[in-house]
Amino acid sequence: MTLVRTRSLSKTFEEIKVLDEVAFTLKKGRWLGILGESGSGKSTLLRIIGRFIDQDRGEVIFKNEALSPVKDQLIPGHPAIKLVHQEFELFPNQTVLENIAYSLRFYEPGYRNERVEELLQLTRLHHVQDHKAKLLSGGEKQRTAIAKALAELPEVLLLDEPFAHLDNWNRLAMTEAIARLRKKQDMACIFVTHEASDALAWSDEVAVLRNGKIIQRGAPQAIYNQPVNAYVAELTGSVNWLGEAVAGKRRFVRPEKVKLTKNPDKCRWEGRVETVRFRGSYWEYLCVNKKRERMDFYRQKADLPVGESVTLTYFESDVRTVSE
Known part of the structure; x- marks a missing residue:
């Protein structure tokens, strides 16, 4: 009713x-x-x-x-x-x-x-x-x-x-x-x-x-x-933008979908840890690469110091495309 x-x-x-x-x-x-x-x-x-x-x-x-x-x-x-x-x-x-x-x-x-x-x-x-x-x-x-x-x-x-x-x-x-x-x-x-x-x-x-x-x-x-x-993507949570906008469209992946990997075949992003933040139930890692592009991800433990090199991966199915 x-x-x-x-x-x-x-x-x-x-x-x-x-x-x-x-x-x-x-x-x-x-x-x-x-x-x-x-x-x-x-x-x-x-x-x-x-x-x-x-x-x-x-x-x-x-x-x-x-x-x-x-x-x-x-x-x-x-x-x-x-x-x-x-x-x-x-x-x-x-x-x-x-x-x-x-x-x-x-x-x-x-x-x-x-x-x-x-x-x-x-x-x-x-x-x-x-x-x-x-x-x-x-x-x-x-x-x-x-x-x-x-x-x-x-x-x-x-x-x-x-x-x-x-x-x-x-x-x-x-x-x-x-x-x-x-x-x-x-x-x-x-x-x-x-x-x-x-x-x-x-x-x-x-x-x-x-x-x-x-x-x-x-x-x-x-x-x-x-x-x-x-706008809605950023209003509702943290995002990692993947590259620049193309034809008014942008791609992103949420930090919780990003994982560490030691397999070079699965690596989709390389950089280093710039900041580590304790969020209570998890740690937030803010990373940057040589192009000064950012990538954030979460872990349940604080085992990566600032300056540590990281190789990160995520599934293509977790990538979203939105209008600017």
């Missing part, structure tokens, strides 16, 4: 086109990740879908019904579509529990208490439930805002940069909360992010937004493995 459909959404601010003919569909229970750099139009898109600002042209259709203009609404927003802003919009002097319960203030007390308890468990906020919102960490505020949005279970949840500005501890807590959310709450979600790893990890489908246009849309694996152009 299709819940949300956008048709030719366009928006201009001060003669700058922020969204340009954006169109996609979102089905029940599916998660759509909107991936793009700052200024690409991601947050504006969420605010339009959430009915906080109007588009200049186009439509937002919810359950086969075009949503009315925001200017015609008494209160901005939509009861079945909840937006969690980057600014969280919590009551700073109320506790976590009070912030969540506020959304259920018109419900019978027994149900309200039961639902608040369920949300505290889902977001793992029991230990700070009596803390005022202004005293919370960024991750705790983010999870409180999500719990507040989920109090009256929406059909569509909109998340604006859910992992932005979080330290590693709070990022892990947020990751766990979203994992539980996907498992226990049957809802559709659109979340926007500038981090490719988040979009690839949590989405059923990824849409890459650039300068207000969706330039590629598909399954996370397809976006990563078959990017349509050099």
